[in-house]
Amino acid sequence: MSDIADVSLAYAGVKRIEWADRTMPVLRQIRDRFAAERPLEGLRVAACMHVTTETANLIRTLQAGGAQVALAASNPLSTQDDTAAALAAEYGAQVFARAGIDREGYYRHIHQALEIGPDLVLDDGCDLVNILHLERTDLLAGVKGGCEETTTGVIRLHQMAREKALRFPMVAVNDTDTKHMFDNRYGTGQSTLDGIIRSTNTLLAGKTVVVAGFGYCGRGLSERARGLGARVVVTEIDPVKALDAALQGFAVMPMSEAAKAGDVFITVTGNREVITGAHLAAMKDGAILANSGHFDVEIDVRALEDLAVAVHRGVRPQADEYVLADGRRLVLLAEGRLVNLAAAEGHPAAVMDMSFADQALACAWLAAAHATLEPAVHEVPKEIDTEVARLKLASMSIAIDALTPDQEEYLRSWRLGS
Template sequence: MSDYPPISEHLDDVESAREAGRRKMDWALQHMPILNELRDQFEAEKPLDGEVIGMAMHVEAKTANLVELLALGGAEVAITGCNPLSTHDDVSAALDANDNITSYAVRGVGDDEYYEAIESVISHEPTITVDDGMDMVFAIHEEYPELIDTIVGGAEETTTGVHRLRAMDDDGELKYPVFAVNDTPMKRLFDNIHGTGESSLANIAMTTNVSFASKNVVVAGYGYCGKGVAKKAAGQNANVIVAEVEPRRALEAHMEGYDVMPMNEAAKVGDIFVTTTGNRDIITEEDFEVMKDGAILSNAGHFDIEIDLDALSDLAVDEYEARDGVQAYEMEDGRRLNVLAEGRLVNLASPIALGHPIEVMDQSFGVQAVCVRELVENGDDYDAGVHDVPDELDKEVAEIKLDAEGVEIDTLTDEQREYMGSWSHGT
């Protein structure tokens, strides 16, 4: 087991970092009505009393408010990052100052340190896991299977992590229950579409200082995240091109008015590329060879495998930092291809990135919190494997948000409920 130290042992001025991180957290919390409501409930009822929660997440201000909520609910929490470039050291330090929280997240660590930090979280012997990408679940199953019997369950935040979990479950290798938080309506309709769409384009614009208007924006993948990027780019007067392998999604993109073509054809005309698939080798050598000078390449999928950077580096005769967060690769013929955030999550890993909008993550983290509560209260009801989030939990979070916004909605009458639940009513 790793003895990788907490964030406090990595910083020269811990107190200043803690103060700065706390200010970020307090600012975010002003715009998180769902977590504020749940904080009141969790602090009063202590539903997580005695639990140990191990987390691998993007450690920034919004996530930190979820972590603090879980601690207020009575849990001991240990957390590290799920991406080496998405951690905010000051926020990590602010979390680590809490007596019930230990944070091992440090920005910019190498692969070895990244996995050592995950092992340090696991050393707390979590009874619940909260993951973003499934690295912690994988590490527990591969290296510390003796802990599985004492783990009540887990929750997974992101598309890529759920894909990995379902593959693990299909092979019969997932040994405790995990909620697929990513697959709830609250997550897909708001976090994936609006969150990914807005934050990815915002960070591309801030990193490059280019406009989307009249540009050919190539979106790889037309799942919920890809739909969000395409929708927001079109809203900024871009010409959107979609590359997709699933015929129904490709047809949907076509019917929405976007151009649809193979990536190698899109590569010839694209100005800005955004990958959103969660799969590997989406933009490859044959695409780099036909791209125009000045093309901008970014990734909004979880891992840095969608753009084949090894192939791009082999093709390049020169590499240099064109501006902060932009690595230029110069081809033999003089063309320059520009990769943002080292091919990692552009909305979280670029130097100025802040991730999804606060209000969007308030909803997603609200679902995470009630899922953790559900595992503690009713964990015995769930067998090992991937589980959909109970619909009433997703609706609970939506209702809290509507109340906070002052929005009232209709309710079904008894007669309407009976009608919708009956098969005997004819014409």
């Protein structure tokens, strides 16, 4: 049994899912392989992920491998109701997701997905894993392992592991080279700016764009904002990343200084209160606030509400205007939630092709290897990352060189010098 908004949307959802599938050739090849090999035969998978067309194609791949899947949404603003309907009505998944559902409904849906009694779990932000460990401990013994998709979730998992709280192995899919490169850098870079432009129709050329955080996502954002003609300011807490940003030609300063200069602010750190009330109070009239971190805690929205004497909801799609006592206006996008999914469509399917290929192959690896793994955070095996990159290159008709036997021998030997 599913909980979706409108089953009549299923036909439209199928069309969108199939459109996305056209630009997901790697996942399509893995789906064909899974259908032949059935590496997930008889396994139950509970997933908490963005309910989008790209995720739907991952679910189809897991099903082709023999899995039974129950899916809950990892963000109520990113749920595509037509996709949810198609997955439930046409593709045979259990789906618990409705666009815009409240906090109580969000957590109810995760609990409903867990009723499948999972052997494997897929998470995007660690909420499902968190609930398993805090509220549904009766299910823990049956969980063989799982995968985590995003930076925020990996941070939480590492803390659980440090505290010896994690009860089963989790694979940090987020940390693969292919996901860092495609998903975090190119995907977040493009889709975040897409969401900002859709919701505000602002011209970025000539604007000062402040990017909080210079990890892979922050780098992608900074590069693409500069490409659109913006002056980019980076804020960081990590000296190495700050130095990297400076050497790439970006201005680097504390948020207390950047707050006075910025026209557009984008948080992408995985931490809370990156933009505080003091920062908000210093911002110029018309400043735009967007978050592309997983949870809606990076911008202190409560402080913004306290500063405001009036709030104009929906001045643009996914844009609310907060009026301060002196007449200055600050525009918050997507309620401080993931702007690229709430105000746009998230990453292009070609980007998620890589991430979900990693995800699918990691699930198959876990199904085979879980008994040998400790309850800890594990890296995706290098051969999986390499295989995904190889398949992607092949789909792009790109060939690369291979080592000759002499070159392999040279790399293995310490005796050969100059």
